[in-house]
Every structure is written in structure tokens, then in C-alpha cells.
Amino acid sequence: MSKxxxxxxxxxxxxxEAEFFNIKVEGEKVVDIEMETGWMxxxxxxxxxxxxxxxxxxxxxxxCGICSTSHPFACVNAIEDIDNVEIPERAxxxxxxxxxxERIHSHLLWVGLAGHFIGYDTLWMWAWKYRExxxxxxxxxxxxxNHYAMMRxxxxxxxxxxxxxxxxxxxxxxxxxxxxxxxxxxxxxxxxKSRLKGVGILTKEDAINYCANGPTARASGYDIDVRxxxxxxxxxxxxxxxxTQNGDVFDKAVVRVLxxxxxxxxxxxxxxxxxxxxxxxxxxxKEISPGEGIGRYEAPRGEVFHYIRSDGTNRPVRHKVRAxxxxxxxxxxxxxxxxxxxxxxxxxxxVDPCYCCTERSLxxxxxxxxxxxxSLLKLSREKTKKIRKNFYADGVSPLERIFxx
Amino acid sequence: MSxxxxxxxxxxxxxxxxxxxxxNCDIEILDLITPGYDIERFGIKLVGSVRHAxxxxxxxxxxxxxxxxxxxxxxxxxxxxxxxxxxTCTIGGATFKQSYNRAGAPLDKIIPVNxxxxxxxxxxxxxxxxxxxxxxxxx
Numbered sequence: 001m002s003k004x005x006x007x008x009x010x011x012x013x014x015x016x017e018a019e020f021f022n023i024k025v026e027g028e029k030v031v032d033i034e035m036e037t038g039w040m041x042x043x044x045x046x047x048x049x050x051x052x053x054x055x056x057x058x059x060x061x062x063x064c065g066i067c068s069t070s071h072p073f074a075c076v077n078a079i080e081d082i083d084n085v086e087i088p089e090r091a092x093x094x095x096x097x098x099x100x101x102e103r104i105h106s107h108l109l110w111v112g113l114a115g116h117f118i119g120y121d122t123l124w125m126w127a128w129k130y131r132e133x134x135x136x137x138x139x140x141x142x143x144x145x146n147h148y149a150m151m152r153x154x155x156x157x158x159x160x161x162x163x164x165x166x167x168x169x170x171x172x173x174x175x176x177x178x179x180x181x182x183x184x185x186x187x188x189x190x191x192x193k194s195r196l197k198g199v200g201i202l203t204k205e206d207a208i209n210y211c212a213n214g215p216t217a218r219a220s221g222y223d224i225d226v227r228x229x230x231x232x233x234x235x236x237x238x239x240x241x242x243x244t245q246n247g248d249v250f251d252k253a254v255v256r257v258l259x260x261x262x263x264x265x266x267x268x269x270x271x272x273x274x275x276x277x278x279x280x281x282x283x284x285x286k287e288i289s290p291g292e293g294i295g296r297y298e299a300p301r302g303e304v305f306h307y308i309r310s311d312g313t314n315r316p317v318r319h320k321v322r323a324x325x326x327x328x329x330x331x332x333x334x335x336x337x338x339x340x341x342x343x344x345x346x347x348x349x350x351v352d353p354c355y356c357c358t359e360r361s362l363x364x365x366x367x368x369x370x371x372x373x374x375s376l377l378k379l380s381r382e383k384t385k386k387i388r389k390n391f392y393a394d395g396v397s398p399l400e401r402i403f404x405x
Numbered sequence: 406m407s408x409x410x411x412x413x414x415x416x417x418x419x420x421x422x423x424x425x426x427x428x429n430c431d432i433e434i435l436d437l438i439t440p441g442y443d444i445e446r447f448g449i450k451l452v453g454s455v456r457h458a459x460x461x462x463x464x465x466x467x468x469x470x471x472x473x474x475x476x477x478x479x480x481x482x483x484x485x486x487x488x489x490x491x492x493t494c495t496i497g498g499a500t501f502k503q504s505y506n507r508a509g510a511p512l513d514k515i516i517p518v519n520x521x522x523x524x525x526x527x528x529x530x531x532x533x534x535x536x537x538x539x540x541x542x543x544x
Contacts (some may be wrong), residue, residue, distance in 0.1 A: 010471075011422050011455075011478065016431050018423050018471060039471050040425045043504045050503060059500050065429020065526065109432065112439075128439035135436075146429045146526055356428045 003031065006341070010039050016113075017355045021348070028340045033332055033348075041359040048319040053079055053153055053288060056316060060306070061147050063321065064356045066109060069102045070299030071321070071357075072151035074306040077232050077295030079153045082288055082310055088280045091155035092233040097270045098142065098150050099233075099297070100263040104175070105134045106300035107256040107263075110352045111182075114253060117346050118195055123182075130178050133171045140164060155282030165271050172264045179264075183257050196250035199339065200347030203247055206334035211327040214302025216351045219255045220247035226298035237269045247335075249350045256352075288314070299324055301352050323357030409485075410543040413459055416448040417536070420458035420482070424475050425506070426465025429526040430492040434462060442529045449536065455482045460536070464491045466501045467515055472508035479516040487519045487539060488512075491532065496521050 004025050010018040018039035024032040044063055048056045060071040073095065080087070087095075108131040115123025135145045142148040142158060150156045186192050202212070207220040217224050218241065225241040227234040242258045244251040290312040297304050302324025309318040328351040336347050388397060423431050437444045438451055452458055455478050467475055479488065493499040495512040502510075509515045522535035 010474065016423065016435065017428060018425075018474075039468065040423075040465075041468060041470070041506055042425055042427075042466060042501050043506050046505060047501065047503055062427045062429075062500050062525075065427045065432060068427075068429065125440055128436065129441060132436070132439075132441035145528065146433070354428070356426070 002026075008345075010036075019353075019355045023341070023344060025341050028342075030336055030339055030341055030344050033336055033344070035329070035332075037355055037359050039359075040356045045319050045321060045360060048316055050315070052314045053310075053316065056319065057151055057153075058149060060319075060321065061149065063323070064354050065146050066106050066354060067102065067299045067301065067304065067323075067357060068147050069098050069150065070297050070304050071306070071323075072149075073099060073233075074295040074297040074299075074304045075308070075319075076151045076153055077297060078293040078306040078308040079288060079295070079310075080232075080285075081293035081295060082291045082308065083285070085154050085283060085285055087155050087233070087283060089236065090160075090274075090277050090279055091281045092236050093270045093273050093277060094150065094156045094158075094160050094281065095233040096237055097160065097267055098138075098148055098156075100266045100270075101134060101138055101141075102148075103300045104260050104263045105131050105138070106352075107260050108134070110256055110300075111253065114249075114346065114349060117349050118192075120192065126182070130175055134175070137168055137171060140167070152282055153288075154285040155280070157282070159281050160274055162274055165274065168267070168271060172267060176261055176264045179257055179260050183254070186253065186257075193250070196253065196346070197248060198246075199249045199343045200335040200350055201246065201248045202331055202335040206331065207247065210331045210334060212302070212331050212351075213327060214298070214300070214324050215252060215255045215259065216302065216328045216331060218243050219251040221245040224303075226296050226303050230296055232295075232297070236273070237266050239266065249346055252350045288312070301325055301354060301357075302328055304357075321360055323354065323360070325351070325354045325358045326360075329353050329358060407544065414540050414543065416450075417460055417540070418450050418452045418458050419460045419462055420452055420455045420478075421462045421464075422455075422475060422478055424463055424465045424471040425468040426492065426494060430464040430494075433526045433529055434464070434491065434532065437529050437532060442533070444533060447533075458482055458486065460487045460489060460539075462489050462491055463495060463512055463516075463518075466494045466498050466504060466506075466510065467508045467512060468506045469508045470506075472515055475515060488516055489535065489539065490518050490521045492527060493523050493525045496523055499525055 006023045008021040009015055010020045020036040022034040023030060048059055051059055057072045057075055060075045061068050063071045108127045112124040112127030139145050142150055150158055202220050204221045207217045207222045213224060223243050227239045228241055240262055242255050244255055288310045290310055293308045295306040304324055305322040307320040308316045311317050332348055336344050421434055461482055490512040498507055498510050512518050520535055520539045522532055524531055
């Protein structure tokens with residue numbers, strides 16, 4: 001059968017962000033998918049080098065609007081890692097609270113969009129209806145619906161107002177009840193079940209081979225969670241990691257719905273602690289000494305990783321960001337090939353891809369379409385060769401002569 | 406034009422193009438059509454193609470890769486089309502002001518713009534207010 005090519009994007013009504021998929025099909029079967037990204041590249045890592053450490057936190061917050069506390073969380077972890085800064089206990093609870101609120105609204109967003117993708121708009125509207133009170137809570141606690149600006153090096157920027165506790169508890173109770181109801185409704189619906197069960201299976205071996213992380217890996221039975229494995233603030237609360245075994249789209253949805261309920265439990269632990277734990281919310285950090293730091297945090301989509309190198313000034317020399325979607329998106333190579341075209345979109349969306357997070361690097365092409373990185377390497381090698389000729393008559397260095405013998 | 410303006414006020418079809426934003430304005434736009442704000446009660450609806458749209462919403466700093474596409478989208482839209490820049494990024498670039506991948510700023514250097522809605526991200530109420538003010542200018 002002849003192959004047919006279906007372009008999807010970059011400005012497509014289904015895709016909230018601009019990205020381009022080149023789907024090759026044989027009949028109805030997907031045989032290959034090529035992806036083109038780069039529409040969202042803004043050059044954070046370069047801008048970060050011109051900003052102070054505190055300003056960098058606000059910059060990385062704007063890497064992605066949905067994980068807008070995960071990146072600052074990992075960033076402050078990396079900066080604190082350079083000097084081994086300890087943060088006050090109340091600050092830890094506030095960080096956990098904001099992180100879990102964000103996880104709830106991000107997962108609800110995915111549940112809604114997944115419903116939209118399979119033509120189940122009722123689910124979309126319901127999920128986003130329950131997301132709204134969470135955003136309003138965030139606004140009450142932090143002052144903004146999405147970009148919270150709470151993280152600082154050594155603690156948090158704003159204290160939690162204890163008088164908000166009676167307002168937050170009923171919302172969490174409501175959400176928990178509705179999520180149990182939603183999980184039941186999804187389980188009872190034969191259409192949803194036949195639409196999602198056994199679709200786009202990612203096996204455990206593939207999840208490990210493609211370095212999947214977050215809910216994508218956990219749905220495939222790969223027990224990995226930074227909140228439990230390498231906690232930086234989460235040691236103050238109990239975290240139950242949710243793992244399912246099948247690796248299909250249905251299990252990915254189940255993991256996310258159960259994680260929302262688990263996040264509600266974690267927030268309740270924090271609220272209980274706020275009444276007892278008082279005191280400072282920030283340890284003032286005056287200087288960052290030269291060195292390297294690594295920060296990890298379990299974002300709603302998986303592990304986000306920040307690397308910061310400091311030379312003792314108030315600016316990072318190098319700031320490297322690796323978002324979870326970077327390793328999650330390529331899993332479509334394992335899960336999407338060979339399935340019908342109608343199932344391809346929900347499988348592509350099942351990893352909760354975030355292209356704003358992913359697009360961190362830029363390839364430079366010249367006018368003839370050649371990649372400049374390779375020619376830069378060539379230039380560099382040629383220069384070494386040229387210099388070598390000036391030093392050694394036969395063009396062979398003493399080092400090479402040793403290895404020849 | 407007056408008949409057109411009279412009709413368009415009651416049913417505005419909106420196309421949303423994300424030109425390298427941080428995603429936040431986009432999810433706030435989607436928030437508008439969900440039960441929390443429900444702008445469909447005003448006849449405002451998100452459509453799938455720019456050829457059906459009366460209003461083009463653009464978010465984000467326009468990167469070099471997206472800029473030709475945004476121009477193309479504007480050319481494809483049936484005229485008159487109203488362009489609304491959502492978020493501070495379209496006005497001054499916000500925190501990405503020094504970005505090397507910023508094609509033109511503000512947005513009206515690339516395509517003509519009718520209204521800007523500032524904020525990072527603008528609240529959904531602010532977006533509704535912006536659209537209502539834009540419609541107020543129609544005679």
C-alpha cells in the first residue's frame with residue numbers, strides 16, 4: 001500500500017502550542033511520525049546569564065505557564081545546592097503547598113484536554129470547572145493565578161496566611177469527592193474504556209530505554225518519583241507514589257486522577273502543620289560562592305532538572321534546563337507506531353507534552369541549509385591543524401608520537 | 406459597514422495563534438470558554454481556522470521561526486479582522502526583552518494590531534474587558 005503523509009500543525013486548533021507533526025500512514029496505520037519543534041524557543045538559558053540569581057527565578061518561571069512553580073523550585077534547589085543552604089521548616093511546607101496546588105491544576109488541565117481530544121467535551125468542561133477553584137486559591141495564597149513568584153534562594157518570598165485554612169479545606173474535600181466521582185464515571189463508561197484501554201501501550205522496557213519519567217513512566221510500572229527519591233522539601237510530608245502496570249492511555253489517565261487525590265492529602269498534611277510550625281520563612285543568602293549546583297524537582301509531567309554554575313558573582317555563568325517532556329515526547333516512537341491514525345493523537349497527548357518547556361536549544365543553519373555546528377567543529381579542528389604545522393615540522397605532535405610507538 | 410458591525414458585535418469568532426508564549430496566556434484563553442467564565446454566552450467562540458475568524462488573538466514574543474507564519478495567518482484571515490495582542494510579551498517582550506530570538510517588537514511591527522491586553526498573564530476578566538472595549542470602538 002502506498003504511504004500517505006499527513007501534516008499536523010504548527011497552528012492547529014487541537015494543539016494549544018505551535019508544533020509540527022508529520023504523520024506517515026499506510027491505509028489507517030501509522031508507520032512513522034516525524035516531529036519538528038523550535039516554534040517556542042525564546043533563549044532562556046542565554047538570558048539567564050545576564051540576570052542575577054533572584055531575577056533568574058522569575059525568568060525560569062516563565063519557561064512554562066503550567067509548570068510555573070516547578071522550574072523555580074528546581075532552580076532554587078540548584079542555587080542552594082552550591083552553598084548547601086538550609087531552608088526553614090515553614091518555608092518547606094509553603095513550597096510543598098504551592099507545588100501540589102500546581103500539580104492538581106496541571107493534571108486537571110490534562111484530564112480536560114484529553115477528553116477534548118477524544119471528542120468528550122463534557123469531560124473537558126467538568127475538569128476545567130473544578131480547576132477554577134484551585135486557581136482562585138492560588139490567587140488568594142500567592143497573589144496570581146498562574147505565575148506564583150513564591151520561590152526565593154533560602155526560602156519563600158511570601159508567608160502563608162493561616163486564616164485561609166478554613167477556606168482551603170472545603171475546596172479540597174469537594175475536589176476529592178468529585179475526583180472519586182470522575183474516576184467512577186470513567187470506569188463505568190464503556191465508550192471511554194474501549195477508546196482508551198489498550199491504546200498506545202508503552203512497555204516498562206521502552207519506558208526505561210527512552211528515559212521516560214513522571215506519570216508516563218509510572219503508568220508503565222516504573223516506580224520513579226523525585227519527591228520520594230531525592231526530596232529537598234518533601235521530606236516533611238508523606239508522599240505515596242502511584243504506579244500502575246499497563247502503560248496504555250487509560251492507565252496514564254488513572255495515574256493522574258489518583259495523583260490529584262494524593263496531592264489533596266499532601267496539602268491537608270501541610271495545612272495541619274501550618275498551625276504548629278511558625279517562624280521565619282527565609283534564610284537570607286548574601287553571596288553565592290563559586291561552584292556547581294544541581295536541582296531536581298518532580299514537576300507534574302516528570303523530573304525537571306536545573307544545572308547552575310557560579311563564578312562567585314551575582315550571575316550564573318551557565319544555566320542548563322532539562323524539562324521532563326524532553327525525554328517523554330520521544331516515547332511516541334515506541335507507543336505510536338502501528339496504531340490507527342484516530343488513536344495517534346490521544347497517544348501523542350497522553351505524555352502531557354509541553355513544548356514550551358522542551359525547546360531549550362537552537363540549531364543554526366546557513367542559507368544553503370547546512371548545519372553550522374558541524375562546520376564550527378570543522379573550523380576548530382582545522383585551526384588546530386594549522387597551528388600544529390607551525391610548531392612541528394612533520395605535523396605530528398609528541399603526544400601522538402608516543403601513541404604511535 | 407454599519408450592518409456588519411451590528412452583527413459582529415453579537416457573534417465574534419476567535420482564532421488563537423500562539424507565537425512563542427510561555428503557555429500561560431493560552432491556557433487562560435481556554436479558561437474563558439470553560440464554565441468558569443463561559444464567554445460563549447456573549448457569542449464569542451473559538452474556531453479552528455483563521456479563515457472563519459473575526460478576531461485573531463496572538464500571544465507571546467514572536468520568534469524568528471513563527472513570524473512568517475503569523476504574517477501568513479493574518480493574510481489568510483478575511484478582512485476586516487481584528488488583531489488582539491494578549492499579554493505583556495506582545496507589547497514589550499516582558500522578561501524576554503533581551504532574547505536573541507525575538508523577531509519584532511511590539512507585535513504591530515509585524516502585523517497591524519487593534520488592541521493590546523497587558524498582564525503576565527492577563528486575568529480572564531481583563532481579556533473579556535479588552536474584547537468589549539474593542540467592540541465599543543465599532544460604530
